[in-house]
Amino acid sequence: MSTVVDRPSLTEVAKKPSPWAAPPRPSWEEEPAKAGLAAKGVVLAFACFAILFPLWIVIVTSLSSKKTIDAAGGLVVIPKDITFIAYQELLGGGQVQRAALVSLGVTLVGTLFSMTVSVLCAYGLSRSGSLAHRWILMTLLATMFFGAGLIPTYLLVQALGLTDTYLALILPSAVSVFNILVLRAFFMNISQELTDSARIDGAGDFRILWQIVMPLSRAVIAVISLFYAVGYWSAWFNASIYLTDQDMMPLQNVMIQLVQKQERPVGLATQINTGQISALSIQMAVMVMALLPVAVLSPFVQKHFKKGMLTGAVKG
Known part of the structure; x- marks a missing residue:
């Protein structure tokens, strides 16, 4: 007696998935319509x-x-x-030009100071054998969740004699714990063999930081520097509570006085009242001057954003 064996057709064989075939891709990985x-x-x-x-x-x-x-x-x-009469009048001297110079000076000095402190702190916390690095790290993390508040901070600044000084625009917000953590994560990803070989050759920590770690961390340093620079350039709150001298006010505070409070800039009130120049064009020109540095610097640092923010966050 013969036995009939049912064999699958060619169509069924073609429809059957191969065990070696790649699994189907998710819908979001397919080519969009x-x-x-x-x-x-x-x-x-x-x-x-x-x-x-x-x-x-x-x-x-x-x-x-x-x-x-x-x-x-x-x-x-x-x-x-x-x-260009609005810009000519604003840059020809007076309150706005002085405020722009104040903002520029505070931004340059503050960014340099903040980056110096942040890089040194992040490098120390990235070395597992550094003195009390775990306790210091936990203390820094605690400050991200708990703050002293505005009144104690103001009393501290006043007790240190920093009111009506430019240091009041820098020191209270000089260090960002988030930026330190990003730098620390990036420094920890640098190969330990590089630093060990440099240490065998007699290099100290400062030389290793300056000649090995920082050149390899240009991307994250550029990004963090931009964060600090934008923060100092755009800051207005510290000046509003720590400064009383109008000649020391940065550009952002002067812009608030001109745009929101509708005040006339010192030196241009007569020209505005006589109709030689429009107060609205002066206000818009001040806004452009406040936005221009950020708009100019951002494209040069944009290429470092992905590497600087993501590479340092892989480990840590």
């Missing part, structure tokens, strides 16, 4: 327009004459009768 790409393009275009259009209005209004601003009824959208 044309409709999806078009929708993403529309969303990105709208986001760019929403960001750039207000900036365009600010720049055009700062470059417009009083006649153009009066004809537009305020903010100008279409440029006409372009003039």
